[in-house]
Each structure stands twice: as C-alpha cells, then as structure tokens.
Amino acid sequence: MNLRPDAVVVGAGIVGAACALRLAERGLRVSVLEQAESPAAGSTARSVAGVRAQFATRTNILLSQRSIAEYAALPEAGYCASGYLLLFSAVQWTAHQAALALQRSLGVPVRALSPLEAQRITPFDPEGIAGCSFCPTDGSVDPHGITFAYLRGAARRGAELHTATPLTAVTRSGGVWRLHTPRGTLEAPLLVNAAGAWSGEVAALAGLDVPVIPARRMVFATGPLGRHLGYPMTFDLTSGVYLRSEGERLILGRADVADSGWREGMNWDWLEPTLEAALARFPWLEQATLDRRASWWGYYEVTPDHAPILGRMPGADGWINACGFSGHGVMHAAAVGHVIAQEALGEPASVNIDALRYERFGQAQAGLHDLQL
Structure with missing residues (x-):
C-alpha cells in the first residue's frame, strides 16, 4: 500500500x-x-442504470449529456439508447415547458408528445395526463x-x-x-x-x-413475459411510478420518501402502494407476475x-x-x-x-x- x-x-x-x-x-x-x-x-x-438528459437545470443537463456521450463511446458501458418517456399532469406540463426549451437549446433531441402519441411508445391510461416528453438518446447502461x-x-x-x-x-x-x-x-x-x-x-x-443520508429504494421485477416488450423507461410524474423493459421482464418502482436511514432488505409492504399506482397508469400489468427473487433494493444518497x-x-x-x-x-x-x-x-x-x-x-x-x- x-x-x-x-x-x-x-x-x-x-x-x-x-x-x-x-x-x-x-x-x-x-x-x-x-x-x-x-x-x-x-x-x-443496485442502480436501475438509467441515463437521461431530461433535466430542468443547465448544470444537470450538461453533466448528463457529457456522461452519456462518454458511455456511448465506451464498449464496457453497454449503453442502450432506449429512451425516456415522461408523463405530466396539466400543471406539471405547463411548468415543464421552460425545461423543454432549455434542453433543446443545449442540443438535447427531446420531443413533446400528446398522450395519444406517447401511448404508441408505452401503453398507458391517459387519465390526468396533459403532455409527455421523449428523448431517444436517454436510456440505460451497465x-x-x-x-x-x-x-x-x-x-x-x-x-x-x-x-x-x-x-x-x-x-x-x-x-x-x-x-x-x-x-x-x-x-x-x-x-x-x-x-x-x-x-x-x-x-x-x-x-x-x-x-x-441514505434512502432505501425498492425495485420490483416481473417474471419473464415470453418476449421483449421494448418499453423505454416510462415515468408517471403524477404518481411517481416508473417502469421499463429489462430483457423479457419489466422492472418498476416508486420512491417511498419516508424510507430513509440505514434500513436493509426488501420492504415488501411497499409493494402494494407501488402496484396500486402502477396498475392505475398501466392496467395491462395485471397480466404480469411478480418475481420476488429477481427484485432488489438499494440506497440513494440524498441531500x-x-x-x-x-x-x-x-x-x-x-x-x-x-x-x-x-x-x-x-x-x-x-x-x-x-x-x-x-x-x-x-x-x-x-x-x-x-x-x-x-x-x-x-x-x-x-x-x-x-x-x-
């Protein structure tokens, strides 16, 4: 040493x-x-491994842009440009217009979509959704x-x-x-x-x-669905629930803001609130099964x-x-x-x-x- x-x-x-x-x-x-x-x-x-440039501040956008560009050039990164689809309520959508303008001014290829257009990427119940944004260069890495x-x-x-x-x-x-x-x-x-x-x-x-401080986060995984659905990271800003394809599975989660401190292991009590929000927005999830052994937890480092x-x-x-x-x-x-x-x-x-x-x-x-x- x-x-x-x-x-x-x-x-x-x-x-x-x-x-x-x-x-x-x-x-x-x-x-x-x-x-x-x-x-x-x-x-x-234990990360969900997502990368996105869809932020609302210049600093975060630039940090993501430059990181994604580096990952795209690094073979070991396993960068997959599967995209991020964000779903907004009317109030959120109005507030998000400034972020969209900033992202575009910095060269982020983000698109504003109607709920109908967004449903062609990931099916969802459009109730309460006023607008959506999608960036094809967002995605995931290893x-x-x-x-x-x-x-x-x-x-x-x-x-x-x-x-x-x-x-x-x-x-x-x-x-x-x-x-x-x-x-x-x-x-x-x-x-x-x-x-x-x-x-x-x-x-x-x-x-x-x-x-x-540490904040525990749950990631729930479905059983194999028999095919790759190819859904990008899709985030419902109205409820906080997200999902995306992971091979033939889907992974999904929702932050429990009260779950902070050094708590270890899966919190299965958080499964029901997560599924309630997920099924309300993505009712087709009822056809999937949950694989407890493939689910996991990890820490956020929160300020x-x-x-x-x-x-x-x-x-x-x-x-x-x-x-x-x-x-x-x-x-x-x-x-x-x-x-x-x-x-x-x-x-x-x-x-x-x-x-x-x-x-x-x-x-x-x-x-x-x-x-x-």
Missing part, C-alpha cells in the same frame, strides 16, 4: 472510479479506498462494467485500489489528510469524498457536516435539495466532495470525474458546478429543483 499518495478517493463505486481515473490521467498518485469486498458493491450495483473499466484505466496509470478497507478515523495535520484504516494510515494532501450513501459518515469522521454536492469543502483544505447525487450518480459520473480532476488541479471546469457547491446550503435554494426520478 502506498501510504503517501497525492490523492485518496474514498469509495469505489462509479463516481469514485471516474474520479480516480481522471486524477491518475493527470499524473497524480491515486489510492482508492473501498469498505466493501469489491468495487461497485453499493448503490452502483454501471458495473463502467466502474471496472474506469478502475482498470486508473490502475494502468498507477492508481491503487484497496477493497475491504474501511476508514476508522480522518484527521488533518501538516497540510495532509491522515486516513486511518485497519491496513495502515495513508497521508495525502487531497481527499475526494465519493462514498455514496456513506459520504456523510465519512465526512463526520473528519468533523465535517456533509448533509448526505436536502436532492442535488449533488460537488467541489471543494469550505474551511477544509484539500477536501473535495463528489457525493449526494440523489439517484443521479450513474447519469453524471463520467462528467463528474473530469470536473473533480479539474477542481483538484485548479483548472476551469468543463461544466460550471457553482450551483452544486456546498456553500449553497447557506443560501437561498433558488434554481436547484429538478425532476426527482
């Missing part, structure tokens, strides 16, 4: 892997610490494949990966961070907090308050405004946050890797992240709200 790297990345999920690669590319000696037995074992492995590709790239440039290496204490002295682990103590002038749902706890070890925390931590020299993505980590990881490397080296950012910096929590939260899918 290199006990004196230039930078330590805490977390070997997709975001940490992207940061490690881009830092190593710049010639920094990088160590990656992961508490689990293998990389991509936390939220990355987060596991991306993470390991990034880590292999970082290793070729000298980065070290240490799994089963939890942090036990973090201190700052003499211009370096001291990271204490059961395998030894590392000293580095730069620490990147990319620990996902554990990022708040990692910060607390250093006496810092980074407002990231107070459901936006990530990126960039240097005020009052903590050498500490950079790359966490709190609130379900959008896979969507933004590729671009975030570049931005964090630029931040570390004092270079202009390829995407302006000022709206996502920690300092916003002491300011008015204007302009940060976006679709929570």
Whole structure:
C-alpha cells in the first residue's frame, strides 16, 4: 500500500472510479479506498442504470449529456439508447415547458408528445395526463462494467485500489489528510469524498457536516413475459411510478420518501402502494407476475435539495466532495470525474458546478429543483 499518495478517493463505486481515473490521467498518485469486498458493491450495483438528459437545470443537463456521450463511446458501458418517456399532469406540463426549451437549446433531441402519441411508445391510461416528453438518446447502461473499466484505466496509470478497507478515523495535520484504516494510515494532501450513501459518515469522521443520508429504494421485477416488450423507461410524474423493459421482464418502482436511514432488505409492504399506482397508469400489468427473487433494493444518497454536492469543502483544505447525487450518480459520473480532476488541479471546469457547491446550503435554494426520478 502506498501510504503517501497525492490523492485518496474514498469509495469505489462509479463516481469514485471516474474520479480516480481522471486524477491518475493527470499524473497524480491515486489510492482508492473501498469498505466493501469489491468495487461497485453499493448503490452502483443496485442502480436501475438509467441515463437521461431530461433535466430542468443547465448544470444537470450538461453533466448528463457529457456522461452519456462518454458511455456511448465506451464498449464496457453497454449503453442502450432506449429512451425516456415522461408523463405530466396539466400543471406539471405547463411548468415543464421552460425545461423543454432549455434542453433543446443545449442540443438535447427531446420531443413533446400528446398522450395519444406517447401511448404508441408505452401503453398507458391517459387519465390526468396533459403532455409527455421523449428523448431517444436517454436510456440505460451497465454501471458495473463502467466502474471496472474506469478502475482498470486508473490502475494502468498507477492508481491503487484497496477493497475491504474501511476508514476508522480522518484527521488533518501538516497540510495532509491522515486516513486511518485497519491496513495502515495513508497521508495525502487531497481527499475526494465519493462514498455514496456513506459520504456523510465519512465526512463526520473528519468533523465535517456533509448533509448526505441514505434512502432505501425498492425495485420490483416481473417474471419473464415470453418476449421483449421494448418499453423505454416510462415515468408517471403524477404518481411517481416508473417502469421499463429489462430483457423479457419489466422492472418498476416508486420512491417511498419516508424510507430513509440505514434500513436493509426488501420492504415488501411497499409493494402494494407501488402496484396500486402502477396498475392505475398501466392496467395491462395485471397480466404480469411478480418475481420476488429477481427484485432488489438499494440506497440513494440524498441531500436536502436532492442535488449533488460537488467541489471543494469550505474551511477544509484539500477536501473535495463528489457525493449526494440523489439517484443521479450513474447519469453524471463520467462528467463528474473530469470536473473533480479539474477542481483538484485548479483548472476551469468543463461544466460550471457553482450551483452544486456546498456553500449553497447557506443560501437561498433558488434554481436547484429538478425532476426527482
């Protein structure tokens, strides 16, 4: 173990892997610490794996656009441009017009559809739906494949990966961070907090308050349907329920906003509220069966405004946050890797992240709200 790297990345999920690669590319000696037995074992492995550029803020759109472009060029990413179909109520549709205009101005090939046109993509009950949007370059990826590709790239440039290496204490002295682990103590002038749902706890070890908490999410899977229906990610903004094809199955879910904290395992009590909303919008689901063994759960890493925390931590020299993505980590990881490397080296950012910096929590939260899918 290199006990004196230039930078330590805490977390070997997709975001940490992207940061490690881009830092190593710049010639920094990088160590990656992961508490689990293998990389991509936390939220990355349990993601629904969707990627979309249909956001309402410029920063999020650009982070997604650049990430999707990188995934499309990476064979290990398994990028599938299956699209995202969003369904809006009348009030939501009126409010969404500004987002559609912004997306188009940035080159996102999004289309506005009537409910009738949208039903040709995914059948649904149009009751209460006033308008829909569809982007054909949104879709899905293989987060596991991306993470390991990034880590292999970082290793070729000298980065070290240490799994089963939890942090036990973090201190700052003499211009370096001291990271204490059961395998030894590392000293580095730069620490990147990319620990996902554990990022708040990692910060607390250093006496810092980074407002990231875990939120459990259920993903329910149907049994094999005998054929690939080819439905894109379809999200009903009126109820919060989503579904998409996954091979010959469908996966579906709906966020339980009360399910926060370190709760493990499937919450089967949430199945009924999810199915109630799903069947109301997609009544043809009655013909499908549920496969409990194929269903899974994972953590979102949630912040107070459901936006990530990126960039240097005020009052903590050498500490950079790359966490709190609130379900959008896979969507933004590729671009975030570049931005964090630029931040570390004092270079202009390829995407302006000022709206996502920690300092916003002491300011008015204007302009940060976006679709929570």
